[in-house]
Amino acid sequence: MTAALRSIVMTGGQGDVVMAANGLAALLRLGAPALAPEAVCYVRSLAAPLIAWMLPEVHVESISLSKHAPHPRYHTSANTSWSTVARNWFGADYYVNFASPRRRASFGFPIPGGVERMQNWLTERCLYASLDWRRASPVYYGQRMWTPLAARHGFSEIDLLRGLHQSYQDLRVRLRERAARTPLPAGAPPVAIFPVGKAYQTMPPAFVAALVEGLSAQDYACYLAPGDAIIERYRAAGLRCEVAPDLDAVLAVVAHSRVTATVDSFISHVAQLAAQRHVAFMSHDLPQHTLHPAALSQVVFTPMPCVPCNYLVRHDVQACAAGRPCCGVYEDPAYLARGRAALFGQESQG
Secondary structure, eight states, rough: OOOEEEEEEEEEEEHHHHHHHHHHHHOOOTOOOOOOEEEEEEEEETHHHHHHOOOOOOOOEEGGOTTTTOOOOEEEEEEOHHHHHHHHHSOOEEHHHHTTHHHHHHHOOOOOOHHHHHHHHHHHHHHHHSSSSGGGGOOOOHHHTTHHHHTTOOOOHHHHHHHHHHHHHHHHHHHHHHHHTTTOOOOSSSSSEEEOSSSSTSOOHHHHHHHHTTOOOTEEEEEEEOOTTHHHHHTTTOOEEEOSSSHHHHHHHHHHSSSSEOOOOSSHHHHHHOEEEOEEOOOOOOOHHHTTOOOOOOOOOOTTTTTTBBBOOTOOSOOOOSOSSSSSGOHHHHHHHHHHHHHHSSOOOO
C-alpha cells in the first residue's frame, strides 16, 4: 500500500507549479487517498497564493522551508541525481523528473553526459517503466508529473486525464470567485495582453503593435510586472502599458477582460483556468506540453524547426539558442494573421 504523502515539493518554473497543482487536483478529484491530513505543499513564493486558492484542502508554504520537509515526499523536479535515484528505488519518496525527455528532444539543450543519461534512465525505469526517452510522447506536464503516483493508487494515465477534465471546472470556479473579490479601479479593458515571458516567447513590441492595430487605447492594455525595464520598449512603440502590481490584480484582469492574450509563460496557465476567453500565443514549446486538456483556449502556433527549444532567460543573453534576438515565429506574417483572427474572431461559447 502506498504511504500517504506528507510533503509535495513543486519546483521548476512558475508555470510548471500551476501544472503540478492541476495534476494534483485531478488525482484528488479521482478520490486517490494520496495526501496525509498534515500534508504541506511547498511552492515558489510568487505562485504560492495561487496554489492556495486552487487547492484549499492543502496547506501551502514557501519552497524555502522545504529543506527538512517530512517524508514521504513527492518532488516534481527538472533535475536528477544519484540521491534522488536511490530514493525512488529504495524509499517512499518520489523525485519525478518530468522534463528530461522533453529536453533531450528539444533544440538547443546540451546533450547530457553518460552519468546524467544513466540517472535519467534509472528514474524513467523506476517511475514510468520506460526504457527509451524517444518513446515519451508530448503530454501535458501536469499529467506526466503525477502519472507515477496515480499508477501506485491503481489509476491509469487515462484515468488521470479524466480527472484533469473533471477537476477543471472546480479550479475555474475557485479562481473566478477569488477574482471577483478584487475590484479594478480603472476597470478591465476589453482586450488584455500579457506579452512578456522570461524567455524568447516574449512578443516583440512591433508584433504587439501590429496585433492591436485599429484598437483605441481604451480597447486594450498590455500588462507587465512591476520593475520590468522592458516596459519602456513597449511604451516607445506607442502601446498602452499597465503594471499589474500583484497576483490578485493579474487574476482580476484575466477574469474580467473580455479576451486575454498570453505568451507561453506563467500567466498563460492562469488564463487557461480563469479567463472569459483566452488566446494562447505559443512559440518555444509544443501546445500539448503546456495547454490544460480541458481548457477552452484558442491556440496560435506555428511549429518552427527549433520547437521545442532551450529555455534561455532573456535578461541573461542577447539571443536564443538559434541565434535570434526574439523568437522567429513573431516574424511570420501568417502567424500574425492567425493571431488577429483569434483575438477578434467569434468568441467561444464554451
